[in-house]
Amino acid sequence: GQNIDQPTEMTATEGAIVQINCTYQTSGFNGLFWYQQHAGEAPTFLSYNVLDGLEEKGRFSSFLSRSKGYSYLLLKELQMKDSASYLCAVFTGGGNKLTFGTGTQLKVEL
Amino acid sequence: GAGVSQSPSNKVTEKGKDVELRCDPISGHTALYWYRQRLGQGLEFLIYFQGNSAPDKSGLPSDRFSAERTGESVSTLTIQRTQQEDSAVYLCASSQGAAEGYEQYFGPGTRLTVT
Numbered sequence: 287g288q289n290i291d292q293p294t295e296m297t298a299t300e301g302a303i304v305q306i307n308c309t310y311q312t313s314g315f316n317g318l319f320w321y322q323q324h325a326g327e328a329p330t331f332l333s334y335n336v337l338d339g340l341e342e343k344g345r346f347s348s349f350l351s352r353s354k355g356y357s358y359l360l361l362k363e364l365q366m367k368d369s370a371s372y373l374c375a376v377f378t379g380g381g382n383k384l385t386f387g388t389g390t391q392l393k394v395e396l
Numbered sequence: 397g398a399g400v401s402q403s404p405s406n407k408v409t410e411k412g413k414d415v416e417l418r419c420d421p422i423s424g425h426t427a428l429y430w431y432r433q434r435l436g437q438g439l440e441f442l443i444y445f446q447g448n449s450a451p452d453k454s455g456l457p458s459d460r461f462s463a464e465r466t467g468e469s470v471s472t473l474t475i476q477r478t479q480q481e482d483s484a485v486y487l488c489a490s491s492q493g494a495a496e497g498y499e500q501y502f503g504p505g506t507r508l509t510v511t
Contacts, residue, residue: 290438319499328400328487328502329439373438383452384429384500388438 288312290387292374297393298364306359306390308374316377319384320348320359323371332359332372361392369394398422400503402488408509409478417473417506421490428471429489429500430463439487445471446493478510 289311298304310318317336321329335341335350335357347360361368371389378385401420409415421428430442441455445465456462460478465471475482485507489500 321502328504330502331499334499375439383441383444383455384439385441386431386439388436 288376288378288385290374290376290385292372292387292390294388295391295393297395298361300364300366300394300396302364303360303362304364304392306361306372306374306392308357308359308387310355310357310374310376310387312355312376312378312385314378315352318348318350318357319375319377320346320357321373321375323373323389325370329373364394366394366396368392400488400490400501402486402503402506404506405504406507406509408511411480411510412477414474414476415478415508417475417486417508419471419473419488419490419503421469421471421488422501424468425490425492425501426468427491427493427498427500428465429491430471430473431487431489432457432484433487433505434484442473442486475508478508480510483508483510 291309319334320332322332323329333348335348340349345362350357371391373389374387375384403418426447428445431439433439443463444452460476463473485505487505488503491498491500
């Protein structure tokens with residue numbers, strides 16, 4: 287079966303750095319996505335990793351280790367608007383399905 | 397350009413009634429996906445369309461659920477004899493292709509409430 291684990295909730299301070307971890311055990315792996323979802327809104331794409339290593343995009347970076355079944359999303363210089371749910375999703379099987387974790391609810395405080 | 401659109405945005409229906417949800421993907425996107433998101437939970441894959449290939453229906457929870465897509469355009473998700481457990485947000489997404497690396501663009505969702 288497919289299993290993707292993320293912490294349920296995290297709290298961080300404005301201006302700080304936060305790391306959201308994701309571990310997965312899936313039958314097949316063709317890449318890992320991170321999406322951001324604000325309450326009541328659709329998920330929006332943040333990053334995609336298929337090779338090991340760090341992908342940096344502005345304040346957001348994503349890391350992947352395929353051998354460890356592990357990824358993290360790093361958010362720097364946190365802003366209040368970063369308060370949202372962060373979804374880890376793995377491309378599995380025939381490459382056409384995204385299996386999502388339950389998401390990590392991040393709260394940014396002053 | 398226009399993103400993925402879905403209608404209605406909200407639907408309240410009585411248990412046992414049928415509902416039809418609509419998705420308009422981004423023009424030119426060959427792949428279309430339906431997901432369900434229950435309150436406080438992650439996204440659950442339902443069905444996937446890619447071009448003229450047979451759809452992948454492996455995520456549909458029961459035979460009360462069905463979906464159609466006309467070519468590479470509009471898709472409808474139909475739920476027959478709705479149950480209270482069907483209450484959720486139904487999200488549609490489209491992408492340029494089905495291979496890995498193609499970002500999925502999500503619509504705003506349809507919030508379905510079965511009373």
